[in-house]
Amino acid sequence: MSEEKIIDGMQYGFVPNRHLWYFEYYTPGNCGIFMKMNKHLYSAQSKYQRIDIFETDFFGRVFSLDGITMTTEKDDFFYHEMLVHVPMFMHPNPKKVLVIGGGDGGSVREVLKHKSVEKVIMCEIDEMVVEAAKKYLPVTASKLDDPRVELVFEDGSQFVRNFKNEFDVIIIDSTDPTAGEGGHLFTEDFYKACFDALKENGTLSAESEDWLYDGAWLRLAYSRIKKVFPVTKLYLGFMPTYPSGMWGYTFASKGIDPIKDFDPEKVKNFGEELKYYNEEIHKAAFALPTFLKKELENL
C-alpha cells in the first residue's frame, strides 16, 4: 500500500482499506481528526452529498456529510445550544421560527424548549438526511415529529424568498460551505432575503465556520451579514469535533443588541434543561481573542 493511496483516502474522508477508522481531513491545514469506528450504520449518496452515520465508543453516534463531521452524540449540544439560544433569548417573544438546514434536528429540538414558540419551519434541502436522522439519530431528531414543526425539503436559500416580515427568529444551520450545496447559504443575496423575511424585532444566527483553517469563510459570512443587518456580532463557542474546536457564529438583528439588550434573568428562570448555554456563557461568547477582533475591525 503506497503512501499516495493513503493520502487520497484521507482526502475523501474515509480510508477505504481501513474501515474501522474515520478520518476527517481539514484540507487547508493538511491535518484532521480521526476516530475509531465500531459500526457503520448508514451510508448513502443522496442527490446532494454523501451521508454517513456510524457508531463509536466515545462519541456515540457520529453523522457526517461528504466526510465532514456534522454531529456526534457526545458534543451536539455544544453547537446546537450556542447556535439556537443566543438569537432565541434575544427575541422578546419568539413565536415563529425558521431553521434553514439543520437536517439532523438538533436546532429544532433547542428551539422548542422556548415555550412561546408556536411554529417552526425547518427547510432542509436533503430529505434523505432527515430520514436518516429520524432513524439513527434520536438524540437530535427527537422533536421533528412535534406538531409545531413543519418540514420542507427545498433549497433554503430560495425558500426564504417566499416570506416578507414573517419570522421572529431565523437560524442558519448550514453544512460546511464546501460540502454539498452549503455555499448557497453564505451569499449576500441570501442574507438579504433573510432580513426581509424577519419581522421588526427579528433576530438571526448563522453558523460561521472556524477561524484557524477556514478563516476565509468566517470573514465572508460575517462581512456579508454585516452589509445587510444593522446589528451584526460574531460570537464563539467550544466545539470539540469541529475543526480547531473554536466555532464561529454570527448574531444579527434589525436593532436588538446581544449584549446591551440581554436579560440574564430570562435565562436563569428558563426552566428547561440546558447543558452548555447559560447567562454567563452568553456574554462571554462575544468576547473575541485579539487576533480575531482585529480582523473583524478591518472588514
Add this chain to the structure above:
Amino acid sequence: MSEEKIIDGMQYGFVPNRHLWYFEYYTPGNCGIFMKMNKHLYSAQSKYQRIDIFETDFFGRVFSLDGITMTTEKDDFFYHEMLVHVPMFMHPNPKKVLVIGGGDGGSVREVLKHKSVEKVIMCEIDEMVVEAAKKYLPVTASKLDDPRVELVFEDGSQFVRNFKNEFDVIIIDSTDPTAGEGGHLFTEDFYKACFDALKENGTLSAESEDWLYDGAWLRLAYSRIKKVFPVTKLYLGFMPTYPSGMWGYTFASKGIDPIKDFDPEKVKNFGEELKYYNEEIHKAAFALPTFLKKELENL
C-alpha cells in the same frame, strides 16, 4: 500490514511506516489528531521522555513529548497567553516569578512582557527539552537567555519546597500528567508547597488539561488546588492543537479574586503586543458551560 499494527503505531504517537504523518492519539476517546509532517528536525529519548520537533506547512514547527503535542508555532500564543497573563495581571506588582515546567520557553516569554518583573526562575526537569527548544523553537525560546531569567534543571515539585514567602506569581506549565514525570505536578502536596512559596499577594495558574477526554485530571487538579488555596477558579481557553480544543486552567490566590479584583484598564494600557488575551477575554474565560459548572460545584 495488519490493522493491529496501525493501531499500535498510533498509540505510540508516530506511525512508524508512515513517517510523513504525525498522529496524536487521545487514548480515552479512541481518537486523535493528525498532521502532515514535512521534516523531522529533532528526535531524542531523554531520561524522562521522548522529545520530537518537526516541521509542518500549516502549524509551522511542532514540539511533542511522548507523542503529545506541547507547542506549535501556529497556536502557542493561545495557550501561553492564557496561562500567564491571568495570574500576572491579577498581581498588583509582580517582581519575582517561578515557572514550573514550561521548557519550550513560551511562558517565560509572556512573563517578561510585564515590565515590573525583575526575576523569573524557570524550573524544568528536562534540560534536553530546553536545549532542543533553544535550537529549534525560537518562537517560544526567544527570551530564555534574558538576564532576568534563571534556568534550573530539577524536579519542580521538589524545587519549590526550597522557598517560603518568596514569589509573587507561580505558573505551573506542566506537561500532560500521563507523560514523563508530569504527574508530580498534580499532587496536593505540591500545591501546598506552591502556596508556601508564594507571598501574601501571590497568584498562581496551573494548566489543568481538558474536560472531554481527561476530565479526571481536570477535576483532580482543580479540587486539590481548592483544598490549599482560599481562592480557586477554573477558566477556559481555546487551544486548537490540544485535545478537544477546550483547555482548562486553574487560577488560585491567597485572597485576590480574578473577577472582582480585575482591573481592565491595566490590560488596555499594557503597551505590549498580545494576540489572544485581552480584558474581555479575561472575564469571559471564567464563564463556564453549565455541564462544567455543575461538576465543579460537586467537588
